[in-house]
Amino acid sequence: xxxxxxxxxxxxxxxxxxxxxxxxxxxxxxxxxxxxxxxxxxxxxxxxxxxxxxxxxxxxxxxxxxxxxxxxxxxxxxxxxxxxxxxxxxxxxxxxxxxxxxxxxxxxxxxxxxxxxxxxxxxxxxxxxxxxxxxxxxxxxxxxxxxxxxxxxxxxxxxxxxxxxxxxxxxxxxxxxxxxxxxxxxxxxxxxxxxxxxxxxxxxxxxxxxxxxxxxxxxxxxxxxxxxxxxxxxxxxxxxxxxxxxxxxxxxxxxxxxxxxxxxxxxxxxxxxxxxxxxxxxxxxxxxxxxxxxxxxxxxxxxxxxxxxxxxxxxxxxxxxxxxxxxxxxxxxxxxxxxxxxxxxxxxxxxxxxxxxxxxxxxxxxxxxxxxxxxxxxxxxxxxxxxxxxxxxxxxxxxxxxxxxxxxxxxxxxxxxxxxxxxxxxxxxxxxxxxxxxxxxxxxxxxxxxxxxxxxxxx
Numbered sequence: 226x227x228x229x230x231x232x233x234x235x236x237x238x239x240x241x242x243x244x245x246x247x248x249x250x251x252x253x254x255x256x257x258x259x260x261x262x263x264x265x266x267x268x269x270x271x272x273x274x275x276x277x278x279x280x281x282x283x284x285x286x287x288x289x290x291x292x293x294x295x296x297x298x299x300x301x302x303x304x305x306x307x308x309x310x311x312x313x314x315x316x317x318x319x320x321x322x323x324x325x326x327x328x329x330x331x332x333x334x335x336x337x338x339x340x341x342x343x344x345x346x347x348x349x350x351x352x353x354x355x356x357x358x359x360x361x362x363x364x365x366x367x368x369x370x371x372x373x374x375x376x377x378x379x380x381x382x383x384x385x386x387x388x389x390x391x392x393x394x395x396x397x398x399x400x401x402x403x404x405x406x407x408x409x410x411x412x413x414x415x416x417x418x419x420x421x422x423x424x425x426x427x428x429x430x431x432x433x434x435x436x437x438x439x440x441x442x443x444x445x446x447x448x449x450x451x452x453x454x455x456x457x458x459x460x461x462x463x464x465x466x467x468x469x470x471x472x473x474x475x476x477x478x479x480x481x482x483x484x485x486x487x488x489x490x491x492x493x494x495x496x497x498x499x500x501x502x503x504x505x506x507x508x509x510x511x512x513x514x515x516x517x518x519x520x521x522x523x524x525x526x527x528x529x530x531x532x533x534x535x536x537x538x539x540x541x542x543x544x545x546x547x548x549x550x551x552x553x554x555x556x557x558x559x560x561x562x563x564x565x566x567x568x569x570x571x572x573x574x575x576x577x578x579x580x581x582x583x584x585x586x587x588x589x590x591x592x593x594x595x596x597x598x599x600x601x602x603x604x605x606x607x608x609x610x611x612x613x614x615x616x617x618x619x620x621x622x623x624x625x626x627x628x629x630x631x632x633x634x635x636x637x638x639x640x641x642x643x644x645x646x647x648x649x650x651x652x653x654x655x656x657x658x659x660x661x662x663x664x665x666x667x668x669x670x671x672x673x674x675x676x677x678x679x680x681x682x683x684x
Contacts (some may be wrong), residue, residue, distance in 0.1 A: 279369075302417075310417075325355075328351050350373045386473050386474050390428040390444075404420075412436050438468055438469045450485055450544070461516070490545055492539070494538045503534060503537065504535070512549075552589060561594055596674075597647040598640060599675070601680060617629065646673070652667065
């Protein structure tokens with residue numbers, strides 16, 4: 226009887242494992258079928274949307290072909306015309322956005338205005354109709370481009386020139402497919418248009434009405450930091466690097482803006498021993514230099530934010546411009562903390578250099594002022610300059626303390642080297658540096674406080 230029961234248990238267990246295996250295989254097949262069906266359905270839907278977009282684009286182009294040459298242009302574009310730059314159309318229960326760009330082209334075949342060999346740069350009009358759906362990604366849009374020529378010899382409209390917009394990265398290389406938005410309310414009709422740069426980061430507008438600092442230009446692209454022109458001083462309270470562009474009749478006028486990849490900056494507040502300091506208030510300013518102060522000529526930046534680190538002692542800044550950033554401890558924190566340095570160390574003690582297209586983590590090292598410690602700064606007697614790489618020995622033989630450190634980039638040495646506070650007493654300081662006469666001093670540690678000493682060495 227016992228053998229029979231054991232045999233039944235074995236058979237029962239084996240059947241359960243088989244059932245689980247079959248269930249797994251069936252589930253896997255079902256899931257694979259569903260994913261394949263869903264992917265195929267998405268492709269079918271996308272193909273349907275693309276056919277609808279192509280039909281709309283061709284329909285729009287046929288409408289444009291029915292216009293006389295002078296009417297081919299957008300209502301607020303360069304050149305001006307009767308077409309709407311942006312439309313929202315619905316077909317087959319799908320909403321499409323239609324964007325139309327019309328530009329004069331200065332064809333190099335008969336010379337160019339910029340080269341001084343073509344006095345009539347508006348050789349023909351290039352029309353691009355873009356129809357997008359969904360999220361308007363590159364896979365969810367259709368472009369159709371046609372060229373329209375004037376019957377006979379082209380002529381230049383009085384009071385017009387060429388506006389050339391160049392978008393470069395920090396290395397001076399043109400950035401393609403940047404969205405350029407241009408407005409000008411000082412000309413009639415007013416201008417309000419959006420177009421994209423070519424493969425060289427350039428966008429040309431022959432036939433632009435003459436205007437003095439009237440063209441407001443802003444540039445943007447996914448993953449890049451936006452840039453814009455500004456009102457001239459004193460309408461702007463600073464002297465801008467990029468003022469609104471001008472166009473001179475019969476000439477080529479160029480406007481150049483910089484657009485670099487964005488970066489991320491992570492600030493971590495720590496004590497000298499590597500322990501996180503939470504909820505530290507500070508101000509970060511810098512990034513893109515947009516001009517200079519009218520009085521001091523100091524750089525003016527487009528970013529300033531007062532904030533604080535989280536409970537882990539960290540604050541992240543995303544989508545930031547490359548450039549120089551300054552960290553300043555909030556006045557509410559100065560009574561409790563002494564700023565020591567950044568890690569990695571920078572040329573200037575509280576400034577961060579952020580390159581484009583990176584994620585950079587910087588440790589903001591702060592020493593507590595109510596902790597028994599010593600901060601020794603070594604300076605030169607010649608110009609007061611800080612001396613990095615100097616040897617600083619702090620010792621009290623009776624207390625059993627004897628530590629030698631090398632000053633950092635900013636001529637500083639901080640004691641102690643771990644979280645054990647200095648014992649109250651008088652400590653001797655010996656300092657030496659290559660090319661300087663050694664110096665000595667003392668530091669008196671009393672109570673829970675940071676003691677700061679400056680030692681000046683003579684060459």
